[in-house]
Amino acid sequence: MAVPHQNSYDVVIVGGAIYGSSLAWWLTTMPNFNGKILVVERDPSYTFASTSHTNSCIRQQFTNEVNIRISQFGAEFIRNFRSFMGDDPEVPELALQxxxxxxxxxxxxxxxxxxxxxxxxxxxxxxxxxxxxxxxxxxxxxxxxxxxxxxxxxxxNEGYFDGGTMFDWFKRMARRRGVEYIHDEVTAMTLNAAGTNVDSITLKSGAQITCGTVVNASGPRALATAQMAGIEMPVxxxxxxxxxxxxxxxxxxxxxxxxxxxxxxxxxxxxxxxxxxxxxxxxxxxxxxxxxxxxxxxxxxxxxxxxxxxxxxxxxxxxxxxxxxxYNTIDQNAILGTHDKVANFVFLNGFSGHGLQQSPAIGRGTAELIAYGEYRTLDLSQFGFARVASGQKFLEKAVI
Known part of the structure; x- marks a missing residue:
C-alpha cells in the first residue's frame, strides 16, 4: 500500500471506480478549483467493482425528466469523448452502437x-x-x-458503448491533472465534537488524513462507508x-x-x-x-x-x-449531494444499475456542487439525501 503524499486534502474520495474517477477528473476541469484530491481505492484491480461487471449500455427511455437529461448528456459525452478530454490525440474516439x-x-x-x-x-x-x-x-x-x-x-443515442475505455481515461486524465490515487482502505472517520463535519479519515495502513470534503463513491459498499460517519442509508x-x-x-x-x-x-x-x-x-x-x-x-x-x-x-x-x-432499496435511483447533518459528507451512491451511463453528467454535477456549492449545468437536487431522511421516493417508472 502506498503512503499518501500529504496529510491533508481538500477532497477525499472513497472509491476509485467509475464514480470516484469521474468526479476526480471533473473536479480538475472546474475553473478556479485547485484543491488537492485523494482517491482511496481498496482494490486497484477493480476485479469485483460494479464498474467491471457493467453491460455498458445507455438509454434515454426513462420517465423522469432529469434522468432523461442525464442520459442525453451522457450520449453527448460519449460521442464527443476526445473533445471533452481536451482533444488529446492519445484519447480514443468512443462509438455508441x-x-x-x-x-x-x-x-x-x-x-x-x-x-x-x-x-x-x-x-x-x-x-x-x-x-x-x-x-x-x-x-x-x-x-x-x-x-x-x-x-x-x-x-x-441509445445502445452500447465501451464503458471500460471511458473509465480508464477518467483515471488516466485525473492522474495527469494531479489527482493522487492510493491503494488503501478507509477504516474509520473522525467527526468534530458536534458531529457536523468529518475532520479526518483513518486508513488501513494506519495513516490519518484530514479532509475538507469526503465523498462516498463506494458502490455497493456505500453503507459501510456511510456508517463510519454515523450515517445510515438504504444502499x-x-x-x-x-x-x-x-x-x-x-x-x-x-x-x-x-x-x-x-x-x-x-x-x-x-x-x-x-x-x-x-x-x-x-x-x-x-x-x-x-x-x-x-x-x-x-x-x-x-x-x-x-x-x-x-x-x-x-x-x-x-x-x-x-x-x-x-441497490437503493427506497426507489432504485441515485442518492447525491451533502448529508443533512454531516455537512462535508457527499453521496455518490445507489445507482441501481444506471451508474455507468449516468457517470458523465452526475460526476460533472457533483464536481460543481463541491467546487461552487451548487449545481450549475443540470439540477440534480431531486436526488438529494433529504428524500431518504423523509422517506419521499424519487418517481422513476423505467427501472430495469
Missing part, C-alpha cells in the same frame, strides 16, 4: 405506461417510437410476439447475472436490448449475444458474495429468450458472471 432498447408490453396497462413514457421522452427530444406488435414484427421478424401488445424503441449489494451466449442460428440483424416481460433482458454483443436478469429472490447479499447460481440460466434466462426469439432454442453459454448492483 445505437441498436436501442426495446421495451415489450404484454398487458394493456403496461402498453399505456409505455405510451405515456414515449410522450415524455419525445417532448424532451428523444426519438422513442411507440410501436404496435405488427410494427415491431415488421422491423424485427425474429421475435415471437403472440403475447405482446406494444413496445417502445429508440435507435438514436445494499444485490446480485445481477450476465450471460454471453452463441447462437447456432445467428440473427440477420442487430438485436435491440430487449426488456422482456419475464424480467430477462438480452441484446447483441458483437458476434455473440448477452442476457441478464436479477435472481427470483432479489435479496441483499454480502459484499464479497459473487457465487453463481447456475440454475438461473436453465430455469429463467434460456426459457425466456428461447420463447421470445425462437432462433435462440439452440444456444451455448460461453461466459457468465455475477456483479453487484448498488
Amino acid at each position: 445505437s441498436f436501442g432498447y426495446m421495451y415489450l408490453a404484454d398487458t394493456p396497462e403496461f402498453a399505456a405506461s409505455l405510451k405515456e413514457a414515449q410522450q415524455i421522452q419525445m417532448s424532451l427530444g428523444a426519438q422513442t417510437r411507440h410501436m404496435s406488435a405488427a410494427e415491431i414484427a415488421d422491423d424485427y421478424p425474429f421475435y415471437n410476439l403472440d403475447d405482446i401488445i406494444a413496445g417502445n424503441h429508440n435507435k438514436v 445494499r449489494p444485490r446480485k445481477r447475472y450476465t450471460f454471453i451466449f452463441d447462437a447456432a442460428k445467428p440473427l440477420d440483424r442487430d438485436l435491440p436490448l430487449t426488456i422482456d416481460p419475464s424480467g430477462v433482458h438480452f441484446r447483441t454483443d458483437g458476434r455473440y449475444y448477452m442476457a441478464g436478469c436479477p435472481p427470483d429472490e432479489d435479496l441483499d447479499v454480502a459484499y464479497d458474495d459473487f457465487a453463481v447460481d447456475h440454475s438461473i440460466w436453465e430455469n429463467k434466462v434460456w426459457p425466456a429468450i428461447a420463447t421470445r426469439v425462437p432462433a435462440f432454442e439452440q444456444v451455448k453459454v460461453i461466459n457468465e458472471w455475477v456483479g453487484h448492483y448498488a
